[in-house]
Amino acid sequence: MPKNLVIVESPAKAKTIQKYLGKEFEVKSSFGHIRDLPKKGMGIDLATFTPDYEVSPDKKKIVAELKTAVKNAETVWLASDEDREGEAIAWHLAQELKLKEDRTKRIVFHEITKNAILKAIENPRKIDQNLVNAQQARRVLDRIVGFEMSPVLWKKVKTGLSAGRVQSVAVRLVVEREKEIRDFVAKSTFKLDGVFLNSEKQEISAKLKKDFSEETEAEKFLELSKNTEFKVLNVEKKPGTRSASAPFTTSTLQQEASNRLGYGVTSTMRVAQRLYEEGYITYMRTDSVNLSQEAINGAKAQILSEFGEAYSNPRNYTTKSASAQEAHEAIRPTDFSVKSIGDAQLNKLYQLIYKRTLASQMANAKIEKTTIEIGNPKLPTQFEAQGEVIIFDGFLKVYGITKSDDDDEENNEKLLPKVSVGETLTFKKITAIEKFTKPAARYTEAALVKKLEELGIGRPSTYAPTIQTIQNREYVDKREVLPQEREILKMTLTKDIKKEILSEKFGGDKNKFVPTDIGEVVNEFLTENFAEILDYGFTARVEQEFDDIADGGKQWKNVMTSFYDFFHPRIEDVEEHADRATGERLLGKDPKSGKNVYARMGRYGAMIQIGEADDEQKTYASLMQSQNIATITLEEALELFKIPFDLKDFEGKSVTIGVGRFGPYVKWGETFISIPKGEDPLSVNQERAEEIINEKKIADAPIATYKGEPVTKGTGRFGPFIKYQSMFVNVPKKYDFENLSQSDINELIDAKLEKEANRYIQQWEKEKISIENGRWGPFIKFGKAMFKIPKNKKDEKYTAEALKEVSLDEVKKWITAQDKTAFAEKKKPAAKKAAARKIPAKKTAAKKK
Numbered sequence: 001m002p003k004n005l006v007i008v009e010s011p012a013k014a015k016t017i018q019k020y021l022g023k024e025f026e027v028k029s030s031f032g033h034i035r036d037l038p039k040k041g042m043g044i045d046l047a048t049f050t051p052d053y054e055v056s057p058d059k060k061k062i063v064a065e066l067k068t069a070v071k072n073a074e075t076v077w078l079a080s081d082e083d084r085e086g087e088a089i090a091w092h093l094a095q096e097l098k099l100k101e102d103r104t105k106r107i108v109f110h111e112i113t114k115n116a117i118l119k120a121i122e123n124p125r126k127i128d129q130n131l132v133n134a135q136q137a138r139r140v141l142d143r144i145v146g147f148e149m150s151p152v153l154w155k156k157v158k159t160g161l162s163a164g165r166v167q168s169v170a171v172r173l174v175v176e177r178e179k180e181i182r183d184f185v186a187k188s189t190f191k192l193d194g195v196f197l198n199s200e201k202q203e204i205s206a207k208l209k210k211d212f213s214e215e216t217e218a219e220k221f222l223e224l225s226k227n228t229e230f231k232v233l234n235v236e237k238k239p240g241t242r243s244a245s246a247p248f249t250t251s252t253l254q255q256e257a258s259n260r261l262g263y264g265v266t267s268t269m270r271v272a273q274r275l276y277e278e279g280y281i282t283y284m285r286t287d288s289v290n291l292s293q294e295a296i297n298g299a300k301a302q303i304l305s306e307f308g309e310a311y312s313n314p315r316n317y318t319t320k321s322a323s324a325q326e327a328h329e330a331i332r333p334t335d336f337s338v339k340s341i342g343d344a345q346l347n348k349l350y351q352l353i354y355k356r357t358l359a360s361q362m363a364n365a366k367i368e369k370t371t372i373e374i375g376n377p378k379l380p381t382q383f384e385a386q387g388e389v390i391i392f393d394g395f396l397k398v399y400g401i402t403k404s405d406d407d408d409e410e411n412n413e414k415l416l417p418k419v420s421v422g423e424t425l426t427f428k429k430i431t432a433i434e435k436f437t438k439p440a441a442r443y444t445e446a447a448l449v450k451k452l453e454e455l456g457i458g459r460p461s462t463y464a465p466t467i468q469t470i471q472n473r474e475y476v477d478k479r480e481v482l483p484q485e486r487e488i489l490k491m492t493l494t495k496d497i498k499k500e501i502l503s504e505k506f507g508g509d510k511n512k513f514v515p516t517d518i519g520e521v522v523n524e525f526l527t528e529n530f531a532e533i534l535d536y537g538f539t540a541r542v543e544q545e546f547d548d549i550a551d552g553g554k555q556w557k558n559v560m561t562s563f564y565d566f567f568h569p570r571i572e573d574v575e576e577h578a579d580r581a582t583g584e585r586l587l588g589k590d591p592k593s594g595k596n597v598y599a600r601m602g603r604y605g606a607m608i609q610i611g612e613a614d615d616e617q618k619t620y621a622s623l624m625q626s627q628n629i630a631t632i633t634l635e636e637a638l639e640l641f642k643i644p645f646d647l648k649d650f651e652g653k654s655v656t657i658g659v660g661r662f663g664p665y666v667k668w669g670e671t672f673i674s675i676p677k678g679e680d681p682l683s684v685n686q687e688r689a690e691e692i693i694n695e696k697k698i699a700d701a702p703i704a705t706y707k708g709e710p711v712t713k714g715t716g717r718f719g720p721f722i723k724y725q726s727m728f729v730n731v732p733k734k735y736d737f738e739n740l741s742q743s744d745i746n747e748l749i750d751a752k753l754e755k756e757a758n759r760y761i762q763q764w765e766k767e768k769i770s771i772e773n774g775r776w777g778p779f780i781k782f783g784k785a786m787f788k789i790p791k792n793k794k795d796e797k798y799t800a801e802a803l804k805e806v807s808l809d810e811v812k813k814w815i816t817a818q819d820k821t822a823f824a825e826k827k828k829p830a831a832k833k834a835a836a837r838k839i840p841a842k843k844t845a846a847k848k849k
Contacts, residue, residue, distance in 0.1 A: 002026040005073035007066065009033075009080045009089050012277035013112065017079070020114040021121075028069055030080075034059045035092050037139065042147045044140055049560040051140055055096060063096060070097050075105060078127070079120070082108035083285055084138075084550060085461055087131035094127060101126075110283040111334045112276065134550035137559055141165065141542070144564065148571045149530070156574075157525055157581045158518065158601065162473060166458050166466050168526055169539050171475045173451055174443055175515045175523040182631065184439035186506075188488075190218035190432045194383050196230060196374055196425040202417040203428065206374050206385035211435075215489060218432040222493045224379060225430055232423045233382060234373040240388070241366055244359040244395040246289040246317040247330035250460035251453045253284070253353070258446035261348055265445045269464045271349045272331070280341060281353055282332050285460040287453075289317040289330045291357075299361040302336040311394065313363040332357040359399035366392040370416050374425060387416035427493075434488040442481075442512035456540035475519030482626065482678055483508025517606035517629045521583035529574045533567070588634040597637055599629045608637040624681075625663050639682055647686045650693060657684050668693050704745045711745055713737070724749050727756075761803045762811075769811060771803050778803055780811060787818050 004025040008014050011029040018027040035055045037043035043052045055063055070076055076099055080086035090106055093099070105124035109116040142165050149163040192208035212218040248256070253272065257263040263271070272284035291299075296314050303312045317330075333354050340354075341347050368389045375382030390396065419425075443451065449463045458466055470476050483505035492498045515523070527534050542563070548554040584600040590610050595618075598609045602620070606629050611618030621640035623632065644658035644667075653669035664681035666673045666689050673696045675681055684692070702710035706724050713722045713731075720731045722745060729752045731737050735744050761778060763770040770781050771789070778800060780787040792798055798806075815822050 003074040004077060005069050005075070006077040006079050007093055009086065010273075010277055012274065016112050016277060016279050017117055020117045025077075026069065026073070028066060030066065030089065030093060031059065031062055033089055033092060034063050034066075035096055037143055042143060044143060046144075046564070049140060049557050049564075051136065053092065053095075066093070067097055070099065073103075075103055077121070077124070078104065078106045079108075081285070082110055082283060083461060084131045084135040087128055088135035088139075091127050091129075091132040110286075110329050111281070112279040113334045116334075130552045131550050133556040134546045137549050137556040138546055140560060141563060144560075144567070145533070148568065149526075149533075152529075152571060152575050152578075153522060153525070156578055157522055158603065161518070161522060163522070163526065164469065165533065165539065165542070166452075166462060167469045167473070167475075168523070168534055169457055169536065170448065170452060170466050171470050171515065171519055171523050172527060172534050173448065174470075174476045174513045175520055177440060177443060178515050178520075179630075181439040181442065186436040186438070187213075188434050188436050189213055190215065190489075190491075191435050192218065192221065192383075192430060192432045194374070194430045195428040196383075197428055198417060198419055198423065198425055200417070204372065204374070204385050204416060204419070204425070205414075206372070206383035208381055209384050210381040212432070215434075215491075219491060219497065221380070222430060222432060222491060222497050225427065225493060226497075228376045228379060230374055230376060230383075230425045230427055232372060232419045232421055232425065233375055234371075235419060235421055236371045236373075238369045238371075239366065239391075240369050241364040242394075242396070243364045244362060244399060245356065247291060247332055247357045247360045248353060249287050249289060249319075249330060250285050251287070251449050251463065253331055254449050254463060255446040256352060256356070257349060258444060260352060263349070265449060265464045265467050268349065271346060275346055275350055275353075278346075279334060280338065280346070280350055281334060282329055284331050286329065286331060287460050288319050288328060290319065290328065291316055291332060291360075292329055295329070295332050295357075296361060298336040299358055302358065303362060307362075307397065310392075311362050311397065314361055317360065330357070355399045359395040362395035362398060363392070365390060365394035365396045372416060372419060385416055387414045389415060430493040432491040432493075434490070436486070436488075436506065438506075442509055442514065444512050448513060455536045456543055457536065459543065459546075470519075474516055475522060476513045476515050478511050479514055479625065480677070481507065481509040481512075481514060517583065517601060517623070520628075520630060521581055521601045524583060525578075525581035529578050530570065532570070583629050585629060587632070587637050590638065597634055599623070599632050599637060601629065608632070608640055610641070622659060624659055626678075643681060647689050650690055655686075655689050655693070657681050657689065666692050668696075671696070703740065704742055706745060706749050711749070713740070722748060727752060761800055762806065764808050764811075767808065769808065769815075771806070771811065773800070780814060782815055782822065785819070785822070787815050790814055790817070 002024055004021075006014075006017065006021065006025055006027040007030055008017060008027065009030050009032050011031065014027045014029040018025075021027065033056070035053045037051055038054050043054075044050070045052070076097075078090035078093055078099075080089040080093075086108070094104055106127050107120040107124050109120040145165045146162060150161065153161040153163055189211040190213075191211050194206050194208070196204045196206060198204065208221075212221065245252075250269075254265045254268050257268040258265070269284065272281065275281045276284050296316065300312055300314050331353055333350070336354075336358065338354075341350055368391055370387050370389070372385040373382050374385065441447070445467055448467060452458050452463065452466070471478075484507050485503050485505055488502050488504050490500050490502050492500075532538055545554060545559050549556045549559060582600040582602075584598050587597045587599055587608075589595065590597050593610065595611045595615070600607060600609055602609075604622075606623040606627075608621045608623065609618055610620075619641070621637075621643070623629070623640070627636065640659075643664075644656050647655040647657065649655060650668065654667075656667040657675075658665055658667060659681060660672070662674065663677075664675040664679070664684075666675060666684065668689075673692055675684060675692065699714065700712050703713050703722075704711045709725060711722055711724050713720065715721070716728075718730060720737045721728045722731060722740070723729070727749075729748050731740070731748065735748070759772055761771040761773060768783050771778055772781055778789055778798065780789060789798055789803070792802070812823070
């Protein structure tokens with residue numbers, strides 16, 4: 001047996017490290033944290049803030065295996081990541097495995113290379129309790145906020161909601177940006193562009209240096225320009241430089257991967273994790289832009305060999321963020337001689353990291369900027385043309401230029417023809433076009449990360465989970481915002497002035513964060529009642545206190561006491577005195593009944609209510625996905641009460657237009673067919689409904705048969721599928737879904753039928769209990785819950801044959817042993833849910849009247 005046991009948190013990392021260590025070392029993975037706060041209950045003694053950690057049920061087998069390995073090892077090396085989370089994993093392992101201090105060594109490295117691993121082995125240390133305590137402080141504080149604030153939301157807003165310290169602030173940013181967009185009043189100005197010709201008929205595009213606020217002013221300028229002789233008034237050339245950006249931090253990597261590759265924050269971190277674990281890049285959770293001398297030398301050698309001396313400019317960067325913490329180096333390649341890697345998905349991100357790091361060590365690009373002033377002294381304002389020439393490409397040879405979302409597309413600088421001062425130019429055309437000011441842009445994932453970082457909220461390890469959480473909780477989403485249309489005036493001067501009215505779309509957005517109705521209501525409630533907790537400055541100060549704990553400057557339990565003494569009384573006060581939040585807006589009066597019409601949040605989502613809360617005859621209608629409590633008008637609200645409506649039968653089946661959970665639909669008999677995105681259900685008449693039905697019929701037409709039965713295909717929420725009888729069969733990517741052959745279909749259905757035939761060992765449908773074959777062996781399924789099968793009396797695993805003979809009563813005992821309230825819980829909530837459903841049923845009936 002090896003004398004040394006190395007424990008890391010990732011199996012991929014374990015595999016890579018094992019390659020670099022000899023037979024004297026065995027490398028095992030803990031698969032992340034082996035213990036945490038319990039899932040049920042707070043799990044914290046609020047008198048002392050002592051956490052009650054427990055081993056996760058899915059980690060008990062791993063812990064048992066690690067304990068056995070520890071017994072057989074002379075030295076245990078804890079090699080989890082170098083940040084606070086990694087330090088906490090190491091500490092939990094030491095605690096749970098009862099590791100002796102004299103036999104335990106903590107090692108850290110920011111890259112998984114042979115040199116880094118061997119160097120770490122030569123320089124072990126003890127577990128840094130300050131880093132552990134900083135992680136405990138974050139975990140405990142966030143658990144307290146969630147557990148104490150969430151029940152207040154259940155009582156005052158809607159059951160099932162949850163609140164989090166950083167997540168709630170992120171939602172606030174999205175909501176405030178949306179309000180800013182709604183309140184924005186666009187102002188129009190007229191921008192003038194001219195196209196001029198020199199004696200050689202070369203075009204020079206120029207912009208007027210001044211915009212006009214009124215149409216009459218712009219038109220007057222065009223009139224003046226009609227008979228004006230345009231000349232080159234000035235030509236100015238200035239040398240300039242462009243310098244490379246610093247190497248990547250977690251935040252800047254997420255932003256650039258979004259801009260250049262279209263990756264989401266979570267995808268970026270998942271791919272970066274793999275690159276790190278497979279030894280291609282340094283640790284990917286860092287807020288430092290520093291490079292080691294070894295990295296600087298490696299980059300220099302590569303630049304010299306590939307591009308030459310002129311392109312090399314070794315330098316180091318300093319981190320601007322005062323909160324930069326324990327990670328000591330930027331994200332960079334571990335070996336600059338590795339220019340690309342085999343895996344296509346990994347290579348895209350690797351190339352970005354490789355080129356950014358290499359470019360940071362390259363010479364500045366040298367440019368020459370040219371500005372040409374065109375006009376006539378008689379004109380009140382002159383035109384200006386700008387262009388540039390790259391004299392020396394420097395770092396641009398590797399990395400190029402990235403324009404941000406804020407860059408004006410019209411300001412693309414270009415190469416200009418040679419002209420001299422005093423030279424006469426003729427205008428080809430001068431255009432005055434009406435332009436409207438734009439509100440601030442909605443947040444992309446990358447832009448939200450950037451804003452959180454600017455405010456000092458969160459740290460590298462928190463950005464991705466924060467953004468994922470606010471989407472999972474359905475406080476924000478990335479639904480498409482359909483554009484509106486407006487008229488703009490365009491005036492063009494050639495020989496005469498020509499006016500035309502154009503139509504432009506504005507306000508549309510895709511793949512950007514928009515708050516949901518419940519997100520807005522929750523944010524409004526929290527900002528009104530917990531203003532201090534959602535204050536950006538307060539949240540940043542809490543992060544700073546975590547940093548102070550990590551540095552040994554503060555005691556974590558003192559920080560917790562200070563926070564809780566201020567936080568808990570606020571919870572009690574809000575719970576007792578705050579009004580219930582519904583986001584209610586009075587829209588006006590219903591002309592038919594004279595009753596007030598409200599937009600508000602109800603138990604089942606955003607809705608319109610006609611009548612007061614105590615009115616027994618009040619009626620309801622659900623908002624459509626594209627509508628919002630904060631913006632819906634009275635007219636739009638009243639239109640919703642026309643849905644659902646019936647049309648004439650088609651082919652002997654009833655036709656109804658309605659709106660459901662997944663948007664507007666046509667119901668044909670018992671078949672629900674989605675109305676295309678962006679189409680108003682109220683506009684769907686008999687002819688359009690029949691078109692939609694016929695399109696569905698074509699899409700659902702059998703593509704083949706299997707044993708004489710039809711097979712159809714479609715695309716659902718889990719991807720492409722084929723349907724045989726009542727069975728859905730997913731179609732993997734290796735098949736050409738658009739051109740499935742009969743043999744493909746037979747193969748897919750045969751495999752599914754075989755899998756289903758082998759799925760159940762025993763099944764009790766009435767009790768919703770079954771013993772099934774799973775990927776990792778047999779298990780018990782009770783409703784949606786899954787339970788383990790214990791070992792038999794001989795302390796051996798049950799065989800499939802033996803499980804066929806087990807009685808239902810025995811299986812129930814196995815379930816009860818793992819969840820004592822499993823069967824008791826099934827009865828009580830069912831009764832409550834049934835009672836709760838009676839109320840909406842009455843409301844629906846009232847609505848139909």
